[in-house]
Amino acid sequence: MSRIAYVNGQYVRQSEAAVHVEDRGFQFADGVYEVCEVRHGMIVDLTRHLNRLDRSLRELSMAQPMSRAALTFVIREVLRRNRVRNGIFYLQVTRGAARRDHYFPADGTPPTITITAKSTDPAVSAKKYANGIKVITVPENRWDRVDIKTVGLLPNVLAKQQAKETGAQDAIFVDRKGIVMEGASSNVWIVTPDGELLTRPAEHGILKGITRTTLIDVAEKLALKVVEREFRVDEMMAAREVFFTSATGICVPIVEVDGKPIANGHPGTVSGSIRDAFFDIAEKTAI
Ligand code: PDD
Numbered sequence: 001m002s003r004i005a006y007v008n009g010q011y012v013r014q015s016e017a018a019v020h021v022e023d024r025g026f027q028f029a030d031g032v033y034e035v036c037e038v039r040h041g042m043i044v045d046l047t048r049h050l051n052r053l054d055r056s057l058r059e060l061s062m063a064q065p066m067s068r069a070a071l072t073f074v075i076r077e078v079l080r081r082n083r084v085r086n087g088i089f090y091l092q093v094t095r096g097a098a099r100r101d102h103y104f105p106a107d108g109t110p111p112t113i114t115i116t117a118k119s120t121d122p123a124v125s126a127k128k129y130a131n132g133i134k135v136i137t138v139p140e141n142r143w144d145r146v147d148i149k150t151v152g153l154l155p156n157v158l159a160k161q162q163a164k165e166t167g168a169q170d171a172i173f174v175d176r177k178g179i180v181m182e183g184a185s186s187n188v189w190i191v192t193p194d195g196e197l198l199t200r201p202a203e204h205g206i207l208k209g210i211t212r213t214t215l216i217d218v219a220e221k222l223a224l225k226v227v228e229r230e231f232r233v234d235e236m237m238a239a240r241e242v243f244f245t246s247a248t249g250i251c252v253p254i255v256e257v258d259g260k261p262i263a264n265g266h267p268g269t270v271s272g273s274i275r276d277a278f279f280d281i282a283e284k285t286a287i
Contacts, residue, residue: 001083002014002015003015003082003116003117003118004078004081004082005017005078005114005115005116006074006077006078006113006114006115006116007019007112007113007114008110008112008113008114011077011078011081014116017114017116019094019097019112019114020097020112022097022098022099022100023094023096023097023112024094024095024096024097024098024105024112025092025094025095025112025151026094027100028095028102029150029151029152029153029154030060030094030095031092031093031094031095031112031150031151032053032056032057032060032062032092032093032094032148032149032150032151033090033091033092033093033149033150033151034049034050034052034053034090034091034149035088035089035090035091035246035247035248036049036075036088036089036091036210036247037087037088037247037248037250038079038084038085038086038087038088038089038117038287039086039279040085040086040279041085041286041287042284042285042286042287043075043076043079043089043284043285043286043287044247044279044282044283044284045210045211045214045247045282045283046072046075046283046285047283047285048210048213048214048283049210049247050068050071050072052149052208052210053091053093053149055148056148056149056150057093059145059147059148060095060148060150061104062093062095062111063095063110063111064111065093065110065111065113066113071091072285074115075089075091075115076285076287078115078116078117079117079287080287082117082118082119083119084117084118084119084287085119086119086120086121086122087117087118087119087120088117088118088120088247088248089115089116089117090115090116090117090118091113091114091115092112092113092114092115092151093111093112093113094111094112094151095109095111095112096109096110096111096112097109097112120248125249128249128252129251129252129253129267129272129275130267131255131267132252132253132254132255132256132266132267133168133169133170133244133252133253133254133255134167134168134169134170134254134255134256134257135163135168135169135170135171135172135183135254135256135257135258136162136163136166136168136170136171136172136257136258137171137172137173137174137180137233137257137258138159138162138163138171138172138173138174139173139174139175139176140173140174140175140176140181141155141173142155142156142173144204144205146182146205146206146207147202147203147204147205147206147207147208149207155173156184156185157184159171159173159184160184160185163184168256170183170184170185170186170244170254171183171184172184172188172257174233175205177232178232178233178234179200179230179231179232179233180200180230180231180232180233180236181200181205181206182200182206182207182209183244183246185246185248186209186211186244186245186246186248186249186252187199187202187206187207187209187211187212187244187245187246188200188236188242188243188244189212189215189242189243189244189245189251189271190231190235190236190239190240190241190242190243191239191240191241191242191268191270191271192235192239192240193238193239193240195224195225195240195270196225196226196227197219197224197225197226197227197270198226198227198228198229198231198235198239199212199226199227199228200228200229200230200231201228201229201230202228209245209246209247210247211245211246211247211250212245214278214281214282214283215245215251215274215278217281218274218277218278218281218282219274221277221281222273222274222277224270224274233257236257236262237257237260237262239262239263240263240268240270241253241262241263241267241268241270241271242254242257242262243268243271250274250275250278250279251271251272251274251275251278252271253267253268253271253272255267
């Protein structure tokens with residue numbers, strides 16, 4: 001079955017899908033995106049993802065590609081046409097196509113919108129959850145508006161590649177003071193020796209993950225204490241558990257950082273119980 005993509009009003013075979021050679025996303029990374037999980041035929045936390053998309057567009061003075069209702073319709077249609085039951089959709093909006101010039105294009109230039117979807121194998125995630133992952137720390141070298149979900153991800157790409165080349169799976173950005181920022185494509189959490197769940201504030205300096213926000217709801221239901229404060233690498237190394245959250249991996253245990261084990265070097269129970277409760281508590285939208 002060939003995959004189907006939505007591109008500026010049309011559903012096309014993904015192998016034939018294309019955007020303009022002078023698209024501003026392509027030339028300037030002048031675009032924003034969302035990745036949203038689909039599980040058991042349900043879109044997870046769609047409202048929060050679309051709210052964040054609205055915010056990203058607003059922060060960059062970019063036009064809305066279409067109404068919320070139309071967007072929801074198209075997302076569901078792309079998922080249906082790709083027969084996704086477990087997987088993700090990827091949505092990208094750019095400032096459109098125009099002759100290359102750093103200034104914004106003329107008012108009325110239509111934004112470019114593309115939506116793709118793919119199935120993922122739940123067994124692959126299950127293995128990650130069972131074994132945990134190894135990560136490295138890398139110096140924070142991104143701009144200070146990473147709270148906007150832009151497609152300008154070169155530092156993230158380089159950090160992940162560096163991790164791969166050193167035998168790890170992922171990377172965590174750390175600032176000059178040794179404070180843990182976030183993962184290359186996820187937020188970082190620790191469980192302190194006292195059993196508190198700790199994650200850094202998300203007002204600036206990191207992306208306010210949707211999974212992170214919903215996890216706070218989940219923790220409340222499980223009567224776990226969540227504290228939002230900055231923490232340093234040494235505190236992370238002494239934690240009972242360390243884990244990542246993102247739409248593509250709900251509570252992925254981190255068992256090794258920079259070659260050193262976290263706790264006994266095996267996934268902990270807190271991240272596991274949160275993950276088990278997550279889907280029940282998150283918002284679910286049927287395809
Ligand atoms: N990334 N921080 C960064 C830098 C991210 O790229 C992401 C998500 C997150 C977690 O956000 P959320 O819980 O809303 O997925 C945090 C997506 C999955 C990606 O780029 O593929």
